[in-house]
Amino acid sequence: MSRRPRDPHHNEKIAAEFDPAADDGGPKLSRRSFLKGAGAAAAVAGLLGVQPAAADDAAPEPPLAGAAERLGPGPATFKLRINGATRTVTAEPRVTLLGVLRDHLGLTGAKLVCDRGACGACTVHLDGAPVTSCMMLAIDARGHEITTIEGLGAPDRMHALQDAFVAKDALQCGFCTPGMTMALSAALEANPNPSPAEIKHAIAGNICRCGTYPHVIEAALAAAQAARGQA
Amino acid sequence: MAASSSNGFRVIGTRPIRHDGVDKVTGRAKYGADYAFPGMLHGKVLRSPHPHANIKSIKIDKALALPGVKAIVTSADLPALPDKMEAAGEQAINLNHLSMNILARGKALYDGHPIAAVAATSPHIADEALRLIEVEYELLPPVMTVEDAMKPGATILLPSLRNKEDGPDKETNVAAHLQFKRGDVAEGFKQADYVIEREFKTAMVHQGYIEPHNAVGIYNADGHATIYCSTQGSFVVRALSAAVLGIAEGKIKVVPAEIGGGFGGKTTIYLEPLSVLLSQKTGHPVKLTMTRAEVLRATGPTSGSTIRCKMGATKDGKLVAAQCWLAYEAGAFPGSPVGAGAMTIVAPYNIPNILVDAYDVVVNRPKTAAYRAPGASNAAMASETVLDELAEKCGIDPLEMRLMNGSEEGTPQTVGPPFKRIGFKETVEAIKNSPHYKSKLTGANRGRGVASGFWFNVGLQSSATVNIHTDGTVSVVIGSVDIGGTRAAQAMIAAEVLGVDINDVRPTIADTDSIGHTDVTGGSRTCFATGWAVYEAAQDCVRQLKERAAKLWEKKPDEVVFENGMLSPAQPGGELKPMSIKQIASRLARTGGPIVGRATVNARGVGPAFATVCVDVEVDPDTGKTQILRATIAQDAGKAIHPSYVEGQMQGGMAQGLGWGLNEEYFYDDRGILRNTGLLDYRMPTCLDLPAIETAIVEVPTPGHPLGIRGVGEVSIVPPPAALANAIYHAVGVRMTELPMSPPRLLKAILKKRAAGEAQAAAAD
Ligand code: FES
Ligand code: FES
Numbered sequence: 001m002s003r004r005p006r007d008p009h010h011n012e013k014i015a016a017e018f019d020p021a022a023d024d025g026g027p028k029l030s031r032r033s034f035l036k037g038a039g040a041a042a043a044v045a046g047l048l049g050v051q052p053a054a055a056d057d058a059a060p061e062p063p064l065a066g067a068a069e070r071l072g073p074g075p076a077t078f079k080l081r082i083n084g085a086t087r088t089v090t091a092e093p094r095v096t097l098l099g100v101l102r103d104h105l106g107l108t109g110a111k112l113v114c115d116r117g118a119c120g121a122c123t124v125h126l127d128g129a130p131v132t133s134c135m136m137l138a139i140d141a142r143g144h145e146i147t148t149i150e151g152l153g154a155p156d157r158m159h160a161l162q163d164a165f166v167a168k169d170a171l172q173c174g175f176c177t178p179g180m181t182m183a184l185s186a187a188l189e190a191n192p193n194p195s196p197a198e199i200k201h202a203i204a205g206n207i208c209r210c211g212t213y214p215h216v217i218e219a220a221l222a223a224a225q226a227a228r229g230q231a
Numbered sequence: 232m233a234a235s236s237s238n239g240f241r242v243i244g245t246r247p248i249r250h251d252g253v254d255k256v257t258g259r260a261k262y263g264a265d266y267a268f269p270g271m272l273h274g275k276v277l278r279s280p281h282p283h284a285n286i287k288s289i290k291i292d293k294a295l296a297l298p299g300v301k302a303i304v305t306s307a308d309l310p311a312l313p314d315k316m317e318a319a320g321e322q323a324i325n326l327n328h329l330s331m332n333i334l335a336r337g338k339a340l341y342d343g344h345p346i347a348a349v350a351a352t353s354p355h356i357a358d359e360a361l362r363l364i365e366v367e368y369e370l371l372p373p374v375m376t377v378e379d380a381m382k383p384g385a386t387i388l389l390p391s392l393r394n395k396e397d398g399p400d401k402e403t404n405v406a407a408h409l410q411f412k413r414g415d416v417a418e419g420f421k422q423a424d425y426v427i428e429r430e431f432k433t434a435m436v437h438q439g440y441i442e443p444h445n446a447v448g449i450y451n452a453d454g455h456a457t458i459y460c461s462t463q464g465s466f467v468v469r470a471l472s473a474a475v476l477g478i479a480e481g482k483i484k485v486v487p488a489e490i491g492g493g494f495g496g497k498t499t500i501y502l503e504p505l506s507v508l509l510s511q512k513t514g515h516p517v518k519l520t521m522t523r524a525e526v527l528r529a530t531g532p533t534s535g536s537t538i539r540c541k542m543g544a545t546k547d548g549k550l551v552a553a554q555c556w557l558a559y560e561a562g563a564f565p566g567s568p569v570g571a572g573a574m575t576i577v578a579p580y581n582i583p584n585i586l587v588d589a590y591d592v593v594v595n596r597p598k599t600a601a602y603r604a605p606g607a608s609n610a611a612m613a614s615e616t617v618l619d620e621l622a623e624k625c626g627i628d629p630l631e632m633r634l635m636n637g638s639e640e641g642t643p644q645t646v647g648p649p650f651k652r653i654g655f656k657e658t659v660e661a662i663k664n665s666p667h668y669k670s671k672l673t674g675a676n677r678g679r680g681v682a683s684g685f686w687f688n689v690g691l692q693s694s695a696t697v698n699i700h701t702d703g704t705v706s707v708v709i710g711s712v713d714i715g716g717t718r719a720a721q722a723m724i725a726a727e728v729l730g731v732d733i734n735d736v737r738p739t740i741a742d743t744d745s746i747g748h749t750d751v752t753g754g755s756r757t758c759f760a761t762g763w764a765v766y767e768a769a770q771d772c773v774r775q776l777k778e779r780a781a782k783l784w785e786k787k788p789d790e791v792v793f794e795n796g797m798l799s800p801a802q803p804g805g806e807l808k809p810m811s812i813k814q815i816a817s818r819l820a821r822t823g824g825p826i827v828g829r830a831t832v833n834a835r836g837v838g839p840a841f842a843t844v845c846v847d848v849e850v851d852p853d854t855g856k857t858q859i860l861r862a863t864i865a866q867d868a869g870k871a872i873h874p875s876y877v878e879g880q881m882q883g884g885m886a887q888g889l890g891w892g893l894n895e896e897y898f899y900d901d902r903g904i905l906r907n908t909g910l911l912d913y914r915m916p917t918c919l920d921l922p923a924i925e926t927a928i929v930e931v932p933t934p935g936h937p938l939g940i941r942g943v944g945e946v947s948i949v950p951p952p953a954a955l956a957n958a959i960y961h962a963v964g965v966r967m968t969e970l971p972m973s974p975p976r977l978l979k980a981i982l983k984k985r986a987a988g989e990a991q992a993a994a995a996d
Contacts, residue, residue, distance in 0.1 A: 216918070
C-alpha cells in the first residue's frame with residue numbers, strides 16, 4: 001500500500017507523538033483523553049495546529065495553525081465537510097468526530113466499540129485516508145474532507161467493496177463491517193492491486209469477533225478485481 | 232455456487248445472498264445504540280471500584296444538583312425480590328441475585344458492580360454526575376479463585392447462600408455440588424494399563440462481542456414501556472426486566488435491534504431495566520450504552536476453572552475409566568456452566584466407568600453469562616489433552632483412538648437416555664480424510680494436534696407466521712433475532728416448502744407484541760426450532776392454498792396437489808390449468824380472504840452436535856509465541872440449510888476457541904481489580920493471528936426433525952484449545968495444562984523442560 005500503510009496503532013502513535021508528557025517518561029496522559037476530559041480552551045488552542053491524520057503526509061498547512069482560538073468548555077459551532085456536504089455542528093470541543101457523526105448528525109454507520117483506537121469499527125476517511133474517528137476530536141476534522149460509510153455508496157450505487165461484501169458473505173453480525181469496508185476502500189484506492197498479505201495489513205487494526213476475516217479478504221480481492229475490470 | 236443442492240432440495244443447501252446484507256454494508260442497519268428519539272436523555276452507570284465491599288451509604292444530592300442531571304436511581308428504587316429460584320417468564324432464576332446484579336444492594340461483589348445510574352441531557356454530563364455521587368464503602372477481602380473460595384473459613388460473598396450438602400446452617404461460597412456416575416471407577420482403573428491424571432487451570436474469558444450492551448427505554452404514562460436493545464432474546468429481556476422492575480410482563484414491549492454479536496453473552500439483562508426506570512423517573516426516553524471497559528468489567532465472561540481429569544486405558548487403547556473434578560467460577564452470583572462442563576467432559580466417548588464431581592463457586596468476579604457451548608471448552612481442554620497422552624502411551628493415532636472409543640447411536644450419555652443417531656465418528660473420519668490431515672507437516676518446532684468436542688444443543692419454543700401477500704410474495708415473521716444468517720435460513724425453509732423464489736420471501740424479526748413467545752437465539756436452537764416452526768407455518772399455508780384452489784375448482788382439498796409452487800388438480804387432464812402461488816394470491820379475496828400460516832413449537836428430540844478439529848502450529852522456543860499455521864474443523868450439521876452460514880459458525884467458533892487457547896484472559900491484580908479493560912490488553916485474534924479456517928460439513932440428519940437439522944452455533948468452540956495444546960506438545964514437547972497458552976506461560980514451560988533436560992544430562996555426565 002503505497003500511500004499510507006494502515007497501521008493499527010497509527011492514531012495512538014500520533015497521539016503519543018504530540019503528548020506533552022510522553023517524552024519525559026511522565027504519566028502517559030494521552031492527548032485525546034486530556035482534551036476529552038478537560039475540554040479546555042488553552043489545550044485546544046495549543047494543539048489545534050496538529051492534524052493527526054495528516055501528520056505523516058505532506059499535508060497542506062493546517063488551517064488554524066498557531067491561531068489563539070478559544071473554544072469551549074461550552075458548545076462551539078463549527079463546520080465539517082462530510083460526504084461532500086458542509087454540515088454545521090454545535091458541540092462541545094471535547095466531542096470526538098465519532099460522537100459528532102453518531103450523536104449529532106445521525107450518521108450511525110461508524111460504530112463505537114472501544115473508543116480507544118483499538119478495533120477499527122469507527123473508521124472513516126479523512127481526505128481519503130482511514131482514521132479511527134473515536135481518536136479524533138471533531139474540531140480537529142475541520143477543513144478536511146470526511147467520508148463515512150453512508151457516503152461511500154448507497155443501496156442503488158454501492159461501492160465495489162460493498163457489493164463484494166454482500167456477494168462473498170463477508171459479514172456475520174455486521175458490526176465490524178462499516179469499519180472494515182472503510183479501511184479497505186482506502187487501501188484499494190491507494191493500491192488497486194493488493195496481495196492478500198497487503199489486504200491483511202490494511203485490516204490488521206479491525207477486529208471481527210465473528211471471525212469473518214477470510215471472507216473479508218476474499219471480498220477485497222474480488223472488489224479490487226471488479227474495479228480493475230471496470231477501469 | 233450451484234443453483235440447486237443435492238438430496239432433493241431446491242433451495243435448502245444453496246447459498247443465496249442474505250436479506251440484510253445491503254443494510255449492513257451501507258451502514259443503514261440499526262443496532263441498539265443507533266436508536267435516538269426526540270427528547271432522549273443519556274444514562275450512565277456508577278460502578279464499584281472495589282471487588283468486595285459493604286456499601287454503607289450512597290449520597291446523590293450533589294450529583295442531582297448538577298445542571299442537566301434529570302434522575303439518579305439506586306437499588307432502593309427497585310423492589311426487593313425473593314431470594315430463591317422463581318419463574319421469570321420461561322426460566323427459573325433467583326430474582327434477588329438478578330436484581331442485585333442490576334444494582335448492588337448492600338454489597339458490591341466485583342470490580343465494576345453497578346451502584347447507581349444517572350440520566351442527564353448528555354453522556355458527558357451523566358459522566359460528570361457519576362463523579363459527584365458519594366459512596367461510602369467498607370472494604371472486605373476479595374475472594375478471587377475457586378480454591379480460595381472453597382477453603383474452610385473463606386470470606387463469604389453471599390451470607391444467605393447455602394448448598395444441599397452442607398445443610399441450612401452453613402455459610403458457603405459453593406452454590407452447588409453435582410455428581411454424575413456410571414459403573415465403578417475404582418474397578419475401571421484396575422483394568423487400565425495406562426492411567427493419566429492432570430490438573431488444569433483455565434482463565435476467565437469474555438465472549439468479546441464487539442457491540443457494547445445498549446438499551447433505550449421509553450416509559451409511557453399509561454404504564455406501558457418499550458425497550459429497544461440488542462439482545463439474543465427479546466422475550467427474555469421482557470420477562471427479566473419485568474421481574475426486576477416489578478411490572479407485569481405484558482406491559483413491556485421489547486423491540487430487538489440488529490445485534491453486533493452475542494455468543495451467549497446477550498441472553499440476560501444489564502441496562503434494560505435501568506433504561507425503563509430512568510425513563511419512568513424523567514418522562515423522557517433514556518439511552519444507556521456501555522463502554523468497552525464496562526463490558527469487560529461487568530458483563531459476560533465465562534468461567535475460569537480448575538479441573539482435574541484422570542483417565543485410564545488398556546494397552547490396546549480401550550478407555551475403561553474416567554474420573555473428573557471440576558470447579559468453575561460462577562462470578563458474584565451462582566450459575567456457572569459447571570454442570571454442562573461435567574456432562575460434556577467425556578461425552579464423545581463410550582467409557583464404562585465414570586465419576587464426575589462438579590462445583591459451582593461464587594467469587595468476586597462478574598456474574599458469568601453463557602458463552603458458546605458454555606462450560607464445554609474448559610472441560611474439553613482437560614479430557615482431550617489427557618486422551619492425547621493416553622493415545623501416545625498406547626502408540627495409537629489420536630484419531631484412531633477417538634474412533635475406537637467414540638460415542639455412537641446407543642452409547643449411554645453421561646446423563647439421560649442413550650444417544651440417538653449422532654455424527655461424532657463421521658467428524659473424526661472427515662478430519663482423517665481432510666487434505667489438511669493428509670498433508671505432511673515438516674519443520675522444527677512445528678506440531679499438529681487434534682481434538683473433539685460435544686455440545687447438547689437445545690430445542691425450546693419458537694413461533695412463526697408466514698403470510699402470502701396479494702402479489703404472491705411471502706413474508707416470514709419470527710421472534711428469533713438474526714445473529715449470523717437467521718433471516719436467510721428461515722426464508723430458505725419457507726421458500727423450499729412453498730416452492731417460491733428465495734427473493735420473493737421477506738423475513739422479518741418481530742417485537743415481543745407482534746409474534747408468539749420465542750426463546751433466545753442461543754443453544755444452537757434457532758435453525759432447529761424456529762426453522763421447525765417456519766417449516767410448519769409454511770405447511771399451514773400449503774394446506775390453505777389447497778383449500779382455496781379446491782374452492783375455485785369446485786373440488787375437495789384432497790383432490791388438489793401442491794408441488795414446486797404449483798397447485799394442480801390431482802386428476803390431470805380436463806379444463807383446469809395448474810396455478811402458481813402468484814396466480815392464486817391475487818384471487819384470495821374471492822376464496823375467503825388472506826392466507827396466514829402459523830405454527831408454534833416446543834421442539835423436542837434435539838440432535839446433539841459434535842466437532843473434530845485439526846491444528847498445525849509453529850512455536851518460537853525463544854519467546855513462547857505460537858503461530859497457527861493451518862486449521863480445519865469438521866462438524867455435524869444434520870442438514871446444512873445455508874452452507875455458508877454453517878461454515879461461518881464453524882469458523883467463528885473455532886476462531887474464538889483459538890483466541891481462548893492462546894491469548895485471552897482476565898487479569899485481576901491482588902486487590903481484585905481487573906487490569907485489562909480495553910481491547911489492546913484483552914487481545915482477541917486479528918486477521919494476522921488466524922489462518923483461513925478450512926471446513927468440512929458432515930450431515931447426519933437429526934431423527935425426528937422434518938429437515939434433519941442440528942444446531943451448529945456452538946460446538947465449534949469446544950475442541951480448539953485442546954487441539955492447540957496437543958499441537959504445541961507435538962511441536963516442542965511440553966504438555967500445557969493452563970489456558971491461555973500465552974507466550975509467557977509457554978516460555979516458562981519450555982524453559983522448565985530445558986532445565987530439566989540439562990539437569991538430567993549433567994547427572995548422566
Ligand atoms: S471505536 Fe474507534 S477504534 Fe474502536
Ligand atoms: S461480523 Fe461480527 S464482528 Fe465482524
